[in-house]
Amino acid sequence: MTGTIPTREEALELFRRYNTSESLFKHALSVEAVMRYIARKHGEDEEKWGIIGLIHDLDYEMYPDQHCTMTEKILKEEGWPGEYVRAVISHGYGICSDTEPQSLLEKTLFAIDELTGLVTTSALVRPSRSVLDMEARSVRKKWTDKRFAAGVDRSVIEKRAAMLGAELNDLISDTIMGMREVAEEIGLKGNPAQ
Numbered sequence: 001m002t003g004t005i006p007t008r009e010e011a012l013e014l015f016r017r018y019n020t021s022e023s024l025f026k027h028a029l030s031v032e033a034v035m036r037y038i039a040r041k042h043g044e045d046e047e048k049w050g051i052i053g054l055i056h057d058l059d060y061e062m063y064p065d066q067h068c069t070m071t072e073k074i075l076k077e078e079g080w081p082g083e084y085v086r087a088v089i090s091h092g093y094g095i096c097s098d099t100e101p102q103s104l105l106e107k108t109l110f111a112i113d114e115l116t117g118l119v120t121t122s123a124l125v126r127p128s129r130s131v132l133d134m135e136a137r138s139v140r141k142k143w144t145d146k147r148f149a150a151g152v153d154r155s156v157i158e159k160r161a162a163m164l165g166a167e168l169n170d171l172i173s174d175t176i177m178g179m180r181e182v183a184e185e186i187g188l189k190g191n192p193a194q
Contacts, residue, residue, distance in 0.1 A: 003081035011051045014078060019061045026186040028054050030116040031109070033186075034178030038108050041174065049105055052087045056109060068092035101163065111160040114152055115175050118142075121149040123179075123188045130190025131179045136172040 006014075015028060035053030039046040059070035068089050075085045090101040091109045101110040122139045123131045125148075142148045161171045183189040 003084070004079050005048075006051060006078075006080055006084070008047065008051055008054065011055045014074075015055055015058060018058055018074070021061050024057060024061055026120075027116060028057060029182050030120065030179050030186050031056060031113060033182040034112045034116060034175050035105075035109060037178030037181065038112070038174055039105075042104060044105065048084070049108070052084055052105065053109060056088050056091050056113065058088070067095075068097040104164075107160075107164040111157070111164040111166065111171060112175050112178075114157050114160070115171065116179065118149050118152045118154075118157070119172070119175050119179060120186070120188065121152070123190070126190070128190045128192045129188070130192045131176055131183050131188045132190065133192035134176055136169045136176065139172050139176075140169065 015025070019025060019028075032050045032054040036046045036050040038044075039049035055071075055075070057067075057071075058074060060067055063070040068091075072085055072089050075088065086099060087103070087106050087109060089097050090099045090106040091097075091113050093100050093110060101107045119131065119134075119139055122142055123129065123134055125142075126134060126138065128134075143154060158168060161168050164171070166174075179186065179188065
C-alpha cells in the first residue's frame, strides 16, 4: 500500500477545508459512525473504515459536477493510500464513477451512503426527533411513501444492500445503531422517552 495512512484529525481538517455545509458535515459524521459500527461487527479496521466514511463526499460542496473526480485528485495530491482513494471513489459507482465496489468496505460504504439520509429524515419526523429510540420498522413504515424523503431512491438502497449481501432490515438496523453513537453531533439525540 503506497501513500501515508491519514489520521482522523487529518481527514477532518481536509474535509473542513473543502466544506462549510453543516448538513454535509453531519452526513459525513453519520456515514463515518455507521462504517465504524459495521467494521467492528465484522472484525475489520474501524479507523480505516471510519476515515473513508468521513471523507467520502470531500468534493461534493465545491465541485458537485465533478463529484468523486475531484476527490480522487485531491486525495492523491494529499498522498493518501490508493486503497483509501479507490474505496472513496467506489461509492459513486454508476453515478459519477466507474470504480465498482469490490471489498466489504467498499460495498458497505456504497450501501449505507443513501440509507443514512433516509434514517435521518425518518428520525426527524418522530415525536422524539431521535435515533436513540428508533428501530428499523420505523424506517420501513415510510419505505413505500414516495412523497416521504422523495430524493432518496429506495430501489438504489435495495440494489446496494443486495450487492453487499445484506438483508435490508439488518442494514437499516446497523445504520441506526451506528448513528446512535453520534446522535448528539448529528442533531438526532432529540428527546427520547426515558
